[in-house]
Amino acid sequence: MNSQAIPPLAPDAPTVLEMSNISKSFGAVTALVDVSIKLRQGEVLALVGDNGAGKSTLIKILSGFHQPDTGTIVSQGKEVRFASPRDARAQGIETVYQDLALIGDLSVFHNMFLGREYHKRFLGLNLLDNRKMREQAQLYLDTLGITIPSVNSTVDLLSGGQRQCIAVARSIYSSPKILVLDEPLAALGVRESAHVLGLIQNLRQQRQVSVILIVHNYNQIFEVCDRINFLHSGEVALDASTADTSEEELIRIVKSGLGSRAIDAAAAEVRPGLV
Amino acid sequence: MPPTETKPAKKTGVKVPHTMTERLLILLSRYREASIAVVAIVLVIYFQFGSDGGFLSPQFMSVVLRDTGRLGLIAAAEVMLMITGEIDLSLSAIFSIAPYVMALLSVTYGLPLAVGALIGVLIGILVGAINGIITVRFKVPSLITTVGMLFFLQGIVVSIYNSQPIVAPVEQPFNAIFGQSLYQPSDALLSWHGITAFTPFLWAVVLVLVLALVLARTTFGLHTIATGSNIIGAREIGVRTDRMKIYNFMIAGGFAAFAGIINTAQFTSADPQAGSPFLTLQAIAAAVIGGTSLLGGSGTVIGALIGAFVVASLNNGLVMIGAQATVSDIYLGAAIIAAMILSIQVDRLRTRRRV
Ligand SMILES: Nc1ncnc2c1ncn2[C@@H]1O[C@H](COP(=O)(O)OP(=O)(O)OP(=O)(O)O)[C@@H](O)[C@H]1O
Numbered sequence: 091m092n093s094q095a096i097p098p099l100a101p102d103a104p105t106v107l108e109m110s111n112i113s114k115s116f117g118a119v120t121a122l123v124d125v126s127i128k129l130r131q132g133e134v135l136a137l138v139g140d141n142g143a144g145k146s147t148l149i150k151i152l153s154g155f156h157q158p159d160t161g162t163i164v165s166q167g168k169e170v171r172f173a174s175p176r177d178a179r180a181q182g183i184e185t186v187y188q189d190l191a192l193i194g195d196l197s198v199f200h201n202m203f204l205g206r207e208y209h210k211r212f213l214g215l216n217l218l219d220n221r222k223m224r225e226q227a228q229l230y231l232d233t234l235g236i237t238i239p240s241v242n243s244t245v246d247l248l249s250g251g252q253r254q255c256i257a258v259a260r261s262i263y264s265s266p267k268i269l270v271l272d273e274p275l276a277a278l279g280v281r282e283s284a285h286v287l288g289l290i291q292n293l294r295q296q297r298q299v300s301v302i303l304i305v306h307n308y309n310q311i312f313e314v315c316d317r318i319n320f321l322h323s324g325e326v327a328l329d330a331s332t333a334d335t336s337e338e339e340l341i342r343i344v345k346s347g348l349g350s351r352a353i354d355a356a357a358a359e360v361r362p363g364l365v
Numbered sequence: 366m367p368p369t370e371t372k373p374a375k376k377t378g379v380k381v382p383h384t385m386t387e388r389l390l391i392l393l394s395r396y397r398e399a400s401i402a403v404v405a406i407v408l409v410i411y412f413q414f415g416s417d418g419g420f421l422s423p424q425f426m427s428v429v430l431r432d433t434g435r436l437g438l439i440a441a442a443e444v445m446l447m448i449t450g451e452i453d454l455s456l457s458a459i460f461s462i463a464p465y466v467m468a469l470l471s472v473t474y475g476l477p478l479a480v481g482a483l484i485g486v487l488i489g490i491l492v493g494a495i496n497g498i499i500t501v502r503f504k505v506p507s508l509i510t511t512v513g514m515l516f517f518l519q520g521i522v523v524s525i526y527n528s529q530p531i532v533a534p535v536e537q538p539f540n541a542i543f544g545q546s547l548y549q550p551s552d553a554l555l556s557w558h559g560i561t562a563f564t565p566f567l568w569a570v571v572l573v574l575v576l577a578l579v580l581a582r583t584t585f586g587l588h589t590i591a592t593g594s595n596i597i598g599a600r601e602i603g604v605r606t607d608r609m610k611i612y613n614f615m616i617a618g619g620f621a622a623f624a625g626i627i628n629t630a631q632f633t634s635a636d637p638q639a640g641s642p643f644l645t646l647q648a649i650a651a652a653v654i655g656g657t658s659l660l661g662g663s664g665t666v667i668g669a670l671i672g673a674f675v676v677a678s679l680n681n682g683l684v685m686i687g688a689q690a691t692v693s694d695i696y697l698g699a700a701i702i703a704a705m706i707l708s709i710q711v712d713r714l715r716t717r718r719r720v
């Protein structure tokens with residue numbers, strides 16, 4: 091089902107996002123050094139790297155959760171500065187965080203609409219329109235083919251994979267321009283992984299959404315990604331197109347360039363099923 | 366991709382077999398207010414028989430409900446904070462200082478009580494804001510921030526006027542609206558004076574219901590829960606968690622100030638010692654007995670009001686049926702611990718089902 095080739099990116103696809111010379115330290119820990127990445131419209135960019143390489147930190151800067159120490163972000167042609175995730179979301183940048191950012195004590199539908207709740211006027215008060223949110227959430231999850239016991243149940247009660255599905259569904263609900271996914275497949279079964287990868291493909295082809303995908307499984311990368319950036323010790327060590335690179339070649343480059351520790355890590359990463 | 370091929374079939378997932386005790390705990394967690402209400406009713410019946418019918422007399426009820434009102438306001442405010450994962454131990458001092466300022470302004474400058482009350486409530490809100498800002502900006506645990514604030518305010522209030530109680534003037538319609546003396550034996554239940562004996566309690570009921578509405582039906586309430594349930598996640602998705610905490614500290618300060626004001630209106634006296642730290646502790650006890658966990662992320666303000674009624678009933682009822690005043694503390698202590706054990710069992714059940 092997933093063997094269809096990735097259609098090539100339009101040669102004139104405009105750049106929608108450019109993060110330049112981003113550095114970030116947490117006290118004594120340097121997470122990112124002078125990292126630059128570029129994303130074109132409709133492109134799916136894989137961000138790979140060892141544990142602790144700084145992938146999550148980079149996308150949390152893009153999402154407005156962290157502020158960079160240095161560097162600039164240019165989105166849709168103009169420089170932006172995100173003081174909080176609200177700003178990034180307002181600009182059409184949606185993020186699925188590695189920790190999913192779901193609220194365990196709230197229901198599925200409240201989680202779906204957290205930060206952009208529907209309201210109704212009642213006696214002059216601005217109250218939550220729970221009915222509308224419940225219906226919309228149910229409808230939307232049905233459309234995406236995501237089945238959960240009930241949109242009313244609290245997220246606490248869902249399985250890890252179900253929660254991951256909710257987080258992904260939430261991120262694409264508002265038709266983002268840029269979608270950032272930090273290991274969205276980590277807890278998903280084979281079917282669900284394929285399903286989410288399919289969703290990414292659809293978004294890209296039908297709505298020209300640009301995607302940054304952090305994922306450890308190289309098979310999955312070659313299934314959906316146009317380009318791959320390898321982050322190592324807080325720096326971009328490799329920027330390659332998946333069309334010009336074969337899976338074996340990529341692994342060889344990663345191995346040869348980066349010492350034995352990276353070889354083991356890369357070997358572990360390509361073992362199928364080990365995510 | 367064709368949907369038939371990709372639809373994940375996941376209908377199972379939350380089916381966990383439960384023992385009888387677990388089922389009972391689940392039931393309790395779902396209907397926390399109801400279970401505490403049952404406790405309250407049992408207590409009322411016990412005291413009613415123990416006192417040969419004196420407990421439910423309007424006169425005695427006006428005392429119990431007065432205590433319930435002021436305790437319930439503080440307990441409900443404390444619940445909002447506990448939901449965000451914070452606590453405020455300075456509320457008793459705000460309870461003292463707000464009406465003291467009101468009475469002082471009235472006595473020395475002839476300011477109308479209503480204006481003084483407004484100033485008092487604003488002071489409470491301001492103190493709450495300071496508590497909140499110190500807690501979130503400087504990352505001082507709120508337990509410490511507010512204990513500091515408690516001593517600070519207590520020091521101020523006793524130094525303003527040599528720690529003397531002030532007789533607050535009676536003004537109409539202020540006192541009719543906010544409270545004027547307890548129920549007298551000569552009152553008829555449906556007389557104007559008879560009804561105004563319960564106004565402080567009615568205020569508490571109205572405000573707690575408003576808070577319950579805010580918690581359950583507004584974005585503010587949703588974000589309050591999100592803040593306490595998963596602060597990092599809430600922040601990642603764009604909830605302004607710092608603000609949510611500060612706002613809830615402000616609500617708590619305002620509520621405590623208002624509780625102090627209706628208390629003073631009813632006693633027509635502002636005593637700098639009116640709110641001992643014990644008041645805050647009783648309010649927290651009421652919140653816990655009412656079913657609010659200390660883990661953050663959930664809580665019930667209506668439960669807190671009923672919990673306040675339980676505490677007030679214990680305090681007054683035991684004395685009425687002839688126990689020593691101190692005996693009520695024994696029961697209160699036991700009740701707090703029992704409620705906590707129950708609450709933690711319920712929470713553990715909830716977290717155990719977390720994957
Ligand atoms: N909030 C923080 N405070 C301090 N250090 C941090 C913080 N967040 C990340 N770091 C550090 O920054 C470095 C990069 O972490 P990051 O989470 O970005 O890695 P990653 O590439 O996403 O790893 P993984 O594949 O394990 O998710 C690590 O050394 C980590 O310890």
Ligand SMILES: [Mg+2]
Nearest residue numbers: 145146147188
């Ligand atoms: Mg990460």
